[in-house]
Amino acid sequence: MSQHSRFLLYILGSIALGAIVGGSFPDQALHAKFLGDIFLNALKMIVVPLVVASMIMGVTNLGDIRKLGSIGKRTIIYYMVTTALSVIVGLILVNIIKPGLGVSHGETLETVAYRIEGKQVLLLNSSLSDTQYDSRHQVLLEDQGIVGALSSPASSDRISVSDWTSSSTGESVTPSPSGFGIRIDLGVATKVQGKDRTIFQVLTDVVIGMVPENIFKAMVETDVLPLIVFSLLFGGVLTTLGDVAKPVISLIAGINETIMKIVHIVITFAPVGIFGLIAGRMGQSGGWAGFLPELIKLGWYASTVISGLLIHGLVVLPLILLFIARRNVATFVNNQLPALTTAFSTASSSATLPLSIECVTLKNRISNRVSSFVLPLGATINMDGTALYEAVAAIFIAQVYGISLGPFEMVIIFLTATLAAIGAAGIPEAGLVTMVIVLRAVNLPIEGITLILIIDWFLDRCRTTVNVWGDAVGAAVIAHYEGETENADPQAA
Template sequence: MMKLHWQIMIAIVIAIFIGLLTPPSSQIYQVYGFFGTLFLNALKMVIVPLIMASIISSMASLNQGDNLGRLGLKTLGYYATTSLIAILIGLTVVNITSPGIIDGAPAGELLNLHADSAELESTLMKVEGRGSKDLIEIFIRMIPTNIVAAAAEGQMLGLIFFSLLFGFFMGRVEGRRGEVLRDFWKGVSKTMVLITQFVLKFAPIGIFALIAKTVSATGFNAFAPMLVFLLTVITALALHAFVALPLLLKFVGGVSPLKQLSVMSPAMLMAFSTASSSATLPLTMECVKKRAGVSHKTASFVLPLGATVNMDGTALYECVAAMFIAQAYGLELGLVTQFTIVLVALLTSIGVAGIPAASLVAITVILAAIGLPLEAIGLLLVTDRILDMMRTAVNVYSDACGTVIIARTEGESWVLSPEQDHEVTEPDND
């Protein structure tokens, strides 16, 4: 059977041609809207249980055994720091390039995004009107008075905070009760991944409908802002991979960034071609241990954890995508709302990074958190395949850089030492 990404690419091409032949006043145009809405509703359906189960399971696994010792704290600190740096780079670049603004005007009309209902206009005005006085409300919303109501109303900050708290303390429950709880949430997480995969089987149909509807209404005008968006994400990813991470390697790890890039090139190429951090993990482990010289103890802890909770490229992309959509609607987002985007992108990267189409679900969460509609998500998938390959390579490279830096701080002075060649035998330090 043809792989999903090829099905999506074919659906995009067909949608462009069919959309050009479909007048907006026709009945078929309404059919496009029907199937596009069904697909978006299916994505909304999986958000709450998927995020809760994923984050709870991840936090519980981190809190078992010696995982939260010195090595664990260093690992989590590195992942939180690099994810935050990536998000801030994305936020800076998207504010400079403004991909959602074309010729001085919001690209919403070009992208066929319309705030035509009173409810939508009210929501957009509320988002636009947030100021610095509302900063404290962000933290207040993180602690919901009713978790069920928060789930029903899509208050994602509260749900994420509760999930982090629940997962942390669930990991501290000993005996059979703790095992039952952990097995239950792992089962829920795996079930939600299967449901998500099922929903994504219909992605070609949903994406076809969303893109055909847009092209039918706008022609080729929508591709100008999408091209700027593509270049914005690529620029931000490059800055993180080739500026921010090398600086950390040089000044924190005390190793050569060029040598690190050289030894990790096989894993990065595989990550780029497969767009899967999990599939690349065995090769990443091989490169880090045999080519960089990191001990088995460090590599076997840091890398699998990174494949689950550390997704710098994905977090960066989520931030840029949310800002792009906001700009397209003509919103002047204040610092508080942008801080909300940064916070939600950072928190969602903990739990949903390892699931299929993680960025799609995470962007949905961010848009819901800041009050933006989801109709533009289908457009993002036009460029998603190539960007998915790039951000996966960045994800894997960040994991590898973190492993090397942490190994050096743990006293593994032989890691990427100047006299070391690329093929090494791991020192016996376990």
């Protein structure tokens, strides 16, 4: 067995072991979380110098800066097309499977009498039809206009709340001791509160953010897109300076080689770090007892998202790799597996970038001038999995609330999911924020996000894996159009 095969087995084994330990012993698994944190921090530590050094070297290796135009144009077209394809796959599946039918978001009891006992609502001569309501929900006293967030799971005739607030002003109030009519519904998730923005605002922020007022602030915040722009500008200017630039280029080349060696050292500890990430995250979710019931409850929704990701990742992208990039799919996937498993473990395209670059350049033999441009840009704006997830989630929420969407609304979801994915930074759960944009575009309730939030951490890992896989396939496609062969020298200009 080759060293590469053994390493893959170690990584897959660490994922399985992490899931078993975290699922079976959640409290103890939390103590292993620090191993994953160290590994994740080590990856993030080298993202900035890797992006800057590799992109500058990629530009200087071009020789003629005008060659960058063809690479950039082809890269953007590829990313837009594959993102659009992923959304189409998601829209087709969610409309066929209809995972939201039969899922309850709440209920209204217009005529029921109730009595207030402190922070509890006691139903008189009536009961709830569903006792699965928990802290994600809230109760509205309709005759008083007062809302209370549930503090614990509701029983059939008693609802406990954490506090009482006015539904119109949000101020703390004291309800009347009795009344008629209550409504239980989902509340707005804390993670998306105050994140209500339009698609124009998000895209405007992306464009403005490409030119940072402080490049060092962008480095501190690991904001990759402005670093890409700065590196392109820096490398482009170096190509015009002639002999004066040679010492600078040699220095950056040395830095780039050093960073790649550091990447190799960090990857060596990947099995331990991945075990800590998976075990710790399972532990935070309460193990199998906390995660599986929620996964089963939203089983059709999760299955729809995962099925869409599998179709896009195992059918659409491999076909592109085979017929457009002219690559052997099995070999390419095998060489890319360390990056893909790391993407699943970290749920971060940016953190996975060092491994993606190493796998693409050293194992799949794609030149540095292509990979150093395509991969960092892809980690920032290419979100195939995220776009698919947002389209499925939006229509799932519409189905839960019984809201019918016509062809026009489907087109709006297609466009906003495709564009909003560009504004989703390569960090965990950024898709939840851009999800608000998609829901608002077709006037769907953002409270529905609360329903899917509890299993989003798992789906986030699945869609991040597809995002990273799409970046790698993109590098192969661009390399093919740039005239590279499968056995090209990765250091070639």
